[in-house]
Amino acid sequence: MATIVAEATGQAILHEEHEQSFLRKYIFSTDHKVIAIQFLIYTLFFLMIGGLLAMLMRYQIAWPARGELPLGGIFPETMVASGYILPEFYNALVTMHGSVMVFLAIMPMLVGVWANYLIPLQLGTHDMAFPRLNMLSFWAMVPAGILTLASFFVLGGAAGAGWTLYAPLSARPDLTGVGLGQILWLLALVFIGLSSILGSVNYITTTINMRAPGMTWMRMPLTIWSLFITAILALLAMPVLSAAGIMLIFDQTIGTSFFLPEGGGQPLLWQHLFWFFGHPEVYILILPAMGFTSEILSVGSRKPVFGYKAMVLALVSIAFLGFIVWGHHMFQSGMNPTLGLAFTVSTLFIAVPSAIKTFNWMGTMWRGNLQLHSAMLFAIGFVAMFAIGGLSGVFMASTPVDIYIHDTYFIVAHIHYVLFGGSLFALFGAIYFWYPKMFGRVMNETMGKIHFWLTFVLFNVVFFPMHGVGMVGMMRRIYDSTGYAHLQGIEDTNALISWAAFGLFASGFLFAFNFFWSLKKGKKAGANPWNATTLEWQTPSPPKHGNWEEIPVVYHGPHEYSHPDVEDKDWLAQNERPDVVSPAAGSH
Amino acid sequence: MDWALPPNYSTFGVVIDQLFWIILVITGIAFLLVEGGILWFCIKYRGREGARAHYTHGSNKLEIIWTVIPAIIIAILGAYSAAVWQDIKGASNRPADALEFLVVGKQFEWNITYPGMDRTLGTADDFTVLNQFHFPVNEDITILLESEDVIHSFFIPELRVKQDAVPGMTIPVWFDATQTGNFEIACAELCGLGHYYMMASVTVHSAADFDAWQASRASETAQ
Numbered sequence: 001m002a003t004i005v006a007e008a009t010g011q012a013i014l015h016e017e018h019e020q021s022f023l024r025k026y027i028f029s030t031d032h033k034v035i036a037i038q039f040l041i042y043t044l045f046f047l048m049i050g051g052l053l054a055m056l057m058r059y060q061i062a063w064p065a066r067g068e069l070p071l072g073g074i075f076p077e078t079m080v081a082s083g084y085i086l087p088e089f090y091n092a093l094v095t096m097h098g099s100v101m102v103f104l105a106i107m108p109m110l111v112g113v114w115a116n117y118l119i120p121l122q123l124g125t126h127d128m129a130f131p132r133l134n135m136l137s138f139w140a141m142v143p144a145g146i147l148t149l150a151s152f153f154v155l156g157g158a159a160g161a162g163w164t165l166y167a168p169l170s171a172r173p174d175l176t177g178v179g180l181g182q183i184l185w186l187l188a189l190v191f192i193g194l195s196s197i198l199g200s201v202n203y204i205t206t207t208i209n210m211r212a213p214g215m216t217w218m219r220m221p222l223t224i225w226s227l228f229i230t231a232i233l234a235l236l237a238m239p240v241l242s243a244a245g246i247m248l249i250f251d252q253t254i255g256t257s258f259f260l261p262e263g264g265g266q267p268l269l270w271q272h273l274f275w276f277f278g279h280p281e282v283y284i285l286i287l288p289a290m291g292f293t294s295e296i297l298s299v300g301s302r303k304p305v306f307g308y309k310a311m312v313l314a315l316v317s318i319a320f321l322g323f324i325v326w327g328h329h330m331f332q333s334g335m336n337p338t339l340g341l342a343f344t345v346s347t348l349f350i351a352v353p354s355a356i357k358t359f360n361w362m363g364t365m366w367r368g369n370l371q372l373h374s375a376m377l378f379a380i381g382f383v384a385m386f387a388i389g390g391l392s393g394v395f396m397a398s399t400p401v402d403i404y405i406h407d408t409y410f411i412v413a414h415i416h417y418v419l420f421g422g423s424l425f426a427l428f429g430a431i432y433f434w435y436p437k438m439f440g441r442v443m444n445e446t447m448g449k450i451h452f453w454l455t456f457v458l459f460n461v462v463f464f465p466m467h468g469v470g471m472v473g474m475m476r477r478i479y480d481s482t483g484y485a486h487l488q489g490i491e492d493t494n495a496l497i498s499w500a501a502f503g504l505f506a507s508g509f510l511f512a513f514n515f516f517w518s519l520k521k522g523k524k525a526g527a528n529p530w531n532a533t534t535l536e537w538q539t540p541s542p543p544k545h546g547n548w549e550e551i552p553v554v555y556h557g558p559h560e561y562s563h564p565d566v567e568d569k570d571w572l573a574q575n576e577r578p579d580v581v582s583p584a585a586g587s588h
Numbered sequence: 589m590d591w592a593l594p595p596n597y598s599t600f601g602v603v604i605d606q607l608f609w610i611i612l613v614i615t616g617i618a619f620l621l622v623e624g625g626i627l628w629f630c631i632k633y634r635g636r637e638g639a640r641a642h643y644t645h646g647s648n649k650l651e652i653i654w655t656v657i658p659a660i661i662i663a664i665l666g667a668y669s670a671a672v673w674q675d676i677k678g679a680s681n682r683p684a685d686a687l688e689f690l691v692v693g694k695q696f697e698w699n700i701t702y703p704g705m706d707r708t709l710g711t712a713d714d715f716t717v718l719n720q721f722h723f724p725v726n727e728d729i730t731i732l733l734e735s736e737d738v739i740h741s742f743f744i745p746e747l748r749v750k751q752d753a754v755p756g757m758t759i760p761v762w763f764d765a766t767q768t769g770n771f772e773i774a775c776a777e778l779c780g781l782g783h784y785y786m787m788a789s790v791t792v793h794s795a796a797d798f799d800a801w802q803a804s805r806a807s808e809t810a811q
Contacts, residue, residue: 340677
């Protein structure tokens with residue numbers, strides 16, 4: 001029945017195509033592919049903004065007494081005065097770097113871009129279940145972006161209480177010095193929540209109902225599995241954040257005191273609500289990346305994914321455990337220490353499915369025929385960096401060690417190994433990998449490889465030493481660390497980190513140049529440039545509106561590479577019948 | 589510079605540091621295994637013209653091995669961490685006869701109330717000093733940690749002590765310094781514009797010196 005519905009909507013869409021104006025086709029489009037590209041442009045822009053904020057922070061951290069920043073014309077005197085970043089502005093940078101990267105860059109790039117682009121194509125359907133809802137999920141992000149950017153220029157500047165918005169600091173303008181900026185950011189967050197919830201409903205419905213004939217659950221590519229589970233996480237977690245955000249707006253504006261002790265409220269309640277959302281959020285930010293990595297490693301190794309079922313089970317168990325570990329952010333918060341015991345155990349056990357995934361990725365590469373193109377390099381980079389981020393997590397899961405390293409740069413190193421070394425590496429890989437499908441041309445390989453090596457080396461020069469700075473005891477979010485006796489002697493390391501960070505940021509422009517240059521000058525791709533098996537590669541690049549002339553039929557699992565019975569080529573598309581390609585293969 | 593934990597001067601710090609190094613060794617081995625394996629595979633299985641990959645969908649035996657081994661290591665580590673945590677933080681292990689201080693954080697200062705010569709808080713000879721924390725060595729110390737405005741975090745790196753100060757709550761924190769010396773309290777939780785300079789000096793005295801310091805301070809405040 002699901003198929004009939006899919007075909008019916010598909011025909012309606014195909015029919016519509018001829019009558020569409022420019023505005024309907026490229027701006028207010030309901031085509032999942034156009035919406036994905038809109039998300040991609042949007043998120044790449046905010047990735048740059050988030051990076052820029054980080055560069056300003058790094059300047060301040062390395063040279064707190066230097067000044068000389070020519071930013072006076074851009075930001076008001078209350079933020080940057082005669083070349084000096086003021087504490088007001090530094091707190092805004094800290095807060096908005098984290099907020100922009102998590103909510104406006106990485107999360108919508110993982111989900112908004114790739115769930116939109118890949119779910120209908122990899123499942124073999126014409127579009128999303130609810131195309132108009134899908135359009136709304138993009139357009140809800142637009143006011144969020146505008147509010148965020150605007151908040152830098154209002155009186156008091158942008159939000160300055162950290163991306164975790166801990167109350168009472170975030171709730172009392174008299175204590176942060178930030179009034180309107182904090183409210184604007186919370187309103188942006190409400191729009192982001194709306195976008196994410198609408199998107200999730202769509203991804204879940206489409207995955208359950210609109211799979212092509214023969215696409216059983218255990219034949220879905222791991223990208224789809226990861227995006228599907230991510231959508232469930234987002235649907236359960238985002239409403240909590242939105243509700244908490246609205247409560248915080250009330251505390252700021254109409255005199256409630258949910259989180260203010262003087263009115264009977266509880267500051268820790270905010271932390272529980274925030275992290276009840278926040279920890280599933282961490283997995284929202286990594287599961288899709290794991291999915292892309294599995295796909296790219298399989299294609300690039302010319303081998304089926306090692307332990308497909310174990311990979312699916314690991315995804316599901318990470319998602320489940322992700323909901324019962326939030327308290328590990330609160331070991332030193334004043335929460336009852338006995339609760340900490342339970343959270344230690346659940347947290348440490350997330351290491352098990354993470355280890356399973358890492359070993360299965362290595363298993364996928366083992367005895368492969370590795371094609372080390374840019375996408376593959378980033379996918380391998382993901383495994384290598386995610387492993388470091390996972391292992392450094394063991395230190396903070398162990399509560400006694402966390403007493404010391406909590407709120408130090410050790411945590412900053414950890415989160416960036418997961419979110420940059422993990423999520424962003426996988427995202428770069430995904431862009432190199434699916435760009436030919438999106439735009440019909442392959443991104444330049446030479447530039448891609450240079451971009452990979454610059455990113456890989458500089459990333460490690462930036463973030464590995466942060467473990468050391470954290471061990472020395474440098475606190476997070478410190479405007480100027482030079483006044484502390486125990487932090488004497490780390491100035492050189494901080495300067496090195498900052499120089500490497502500037503290089504890392506600059507290397508992003510090589511990627512951006514390659515991205516736009518290849519639109520016109522890239523090598524023509526053809527339908528299937530990587531000889532890949534999943535359905536999206538079995539339709540022209542870029543696919544037409546509606547994706548398929550005829551809905552494909554799926555005969556087997558997603559990663560049939562180097563099947564011994566298939567001769568002449570080392571792959572078998574999901575919609576190719578093994579016994580037609582090679583009679584001997586029919587038995588599998 | 590050397591990337592090292594600062595020297596430890598507290599009783600709890602010994603086990604915390606020990607656990608840190610144990611985890612570093614375990615994760616270090618895992619790190620070498622994974623990164624070495626990836627590098628080796630990249631070299632050994634690098635694509636060659638005409639080569640064909642080995643066709644396999646996995647191995648249940650391997651899945652069991654690499655599920656069970658990490659699970660066992662993690663279970664042991666978890667049990668040990670939990671035991672150490674309980675020793676340090678468990679309410680039942682709060683020292684009964686500790687010398688108590690009241691520490692109140694507010695933007696951007698630490699106010700320390702001393703028990704006075706009668707060694708008891710809440711009596712007439714208590715006195716409060718701004719941004720100076722003096723206490724005796726080799727004695728159980730308990731601070732009652734409060735905040736007047738936003739969340740701060742009480743952090744003395746050399747004593748391996750960190751605890752958030754939350755408005756509306758009084759949180760007991762205990763520790764025992766093993767050597768005399770001068771340190772600093774840092775605020776480890778973003779608390780506003782002056783967060784970066786919210787520090788106080790810490791002086792760990794010998795018992796006799798502490799009594800002398802308190803007596804001189806008390807007489808000063810009394811005048």
